[in-house]
């Protein structure tokens with residue numbers, strides 16, 4: 001997990017369709033935000049721990065995403081590969097405020113972020 005200290009506004013929950021995702025470019029790399037069917041928002045590095053597939057293009061189900069390249073299932077809660085697969089992609093902390101604003105914990109000194 002990336003050490004984070006600065007929460008930065010990166011968009012609104014309603015910008016992300018349910019079971020969909022959005023990419024956020026940060027100086028720390030590209031981050032994928034996922035919205036689940038129960039309206040939770042999670043943030044992972046947009047790189048599968050297998051061969052760096054773009055997780056933002058995967059299928060969201062439950063609190064997991066299936067990578068579009070080789071179908072590994074990655075937990076949105078931990079960034080860990082599920083089942084027999086092993087590996088972990090970085091997970092960032094996210095806060096969704098009462099008005100639906102999404103704040104992403106960007107590593108210290110890397111507060112500039114833009115929604116892709």
Ligand code: FES
Nearest residue numbers: 048051053067070
């Ligand atoms: S790159 Fe994601 S499963 Fe292979």
